Amino acid sequence: xxxxxxxxxxxxxxxxxxxxxxxxxxxxxxxxxxxxxxxxxxxxxxxxxxxxxxxxxxxxxxxxxxxxxxxxxxxxxxxxxxxxxxxxxxxxxxxxxxxxxxxxxxxxxxxxxxxxxxxxxxxxxxxxxxxxxxxxxxxxxxxxxxxxxxxxxxxxxxxxxxxxxxxxxxxxxxxxxxxxxxxxxxxxxxxxxxxxxxxxxxxxxxxxxxxxxxxxxxxxxxxxxxxxxxxxxxxxxxxxxxxxxxxxxxxxxxxxxxxxxxxxxxxxxxxxxxxxxxxxxxxxxx
Numbered sequence: 001x002x003x004x005x006x007x008x009x010x011x012x013x014x015x016x017x018x019x020x021x022x023x024x025x026x027x028x029x030x031x032x033x034x035x036x037x038x039x040x041x042x043x044x045x046x047x048x049x050x051x052x053x054x055x056x057x058x059x060x061x062x063x064x065x066x067x068x069x070x071x072x073x074x075x076x077x078x079x080x081x082x083x084x085x086x087x088x089x090x091x092x093x094x095x096x097x098x099x100x101x102x103x104x105x106x107x108x109x110x111x112x113x114x115x116x117x118x119x120x121x122x123x124x125x126x127x128x129x130x131x132x133x134x135x136x137x138x139x140x141x142x143x144x145x146x147x148x149x150x151x152x153x154x155x156x157x158x159x160x161x162x163x164x165x166x167x168x169x170x171x172x173x174x175x176x177x178x179x180x181x182x183x184x185x186x187x188x189x190x191x192x193x194x195x196x197x198x199x200x201x202x203x204x205x206x207x208x209x210x211x212x213x214x215x216x217x218x219x220x221x222x223x224x225x226x227x228x229x230x231x232x233x234x235x236x237x238x239x240x241x242x243x244x245x246x247x248x249x250x251x252x253x254x255x256x257x258x259x260x261x262x263x264x265x266x267x268x269x270x271x272x273x274x275x276x277x278x279x280x281x282x283x284x285x286x
Contacts, residue, residue, distance in 0.1 A: 057104055061092040070100045076129030078147060081106045091117030102127040108275055109148055154209055166270040170257050174202040183267030187253045188219045198227045218248040
């Protein structure tokens with residue numbers, strides 16, 4: 001249940017500036033000098049620390065904590081954006097630290113930037129327009145996501161890493177600090193460097209989320225065959241993995257992801273689907 005800001009002065013600091021169209025749950029807290037713009041929904045038990053800004057057109061679930069000087073729901077930094085109504089949607093129990101920026105979508109990019117639940121987004125992180133973030137992700141300080149980036153559940157991105165527009169980080173993927181990521185990061189894999197390259201698999205995270213020993217061994221074998229073994233054609237390697245591990249959900253996830261990348265452009269599956277640039281040259285599958 002939500003109510004108008006005028007009914008919640010005991011939870012809202014008197015210096016906060018709130019648009020009359022904003023909806024704030026009775027259990028939410030709004031700190032000093034916050035601004036909340038038009039058509040914003042703040043869910044139950046959210047905490048907005050001093051000086052944070054929820055700019056406009058943002059729907060926020062419950063239990064989110066926004067720290068000072070974060071800017072949530074700002075206009076996209078895209079020359080193709082012309083003021084059309086677009087949204088930021090955020091799930092539950094996210095922590096957004098100081099000076100982080102999460103921008104709304106664009107009209108030709110789907111119109112929505114989406115952040116899932118239980119994410120830790122550290123200081124100075126930038127999440128650009130039309131990005132889709134899963135749940136249980138960790139973004140360390142100064143991570144930079146260009147527009148249309150997708151990050152799947154349980155991914156971890158190290159400090160200062162930069163992700164090219166339309167790049168994707170797969171389920172439980174890991175990006176090392178200061179990496180330049182211009183190609184998709186397959187599920188469970190660890191990349192680092194400039195440009196980023198696959199250096200291993202994310203054994204620590206797989207253990208933390210409770211993957212079985214059998215599934216972890218399958219991922220280890222996928223890494224050895226796909227990214228350590230010399231020679232051979234990519235599809236043949238994938239087919240052999242699927243054949244040898246017919247019941248493995250992890251192998252199936254890896255195979256679907258890698259095949260999508262092969263059908264994309266420049267190492268990015270989403271690049272082949274973009275609607276705003278017809279100049280992209282498709283690569284051959286292999």
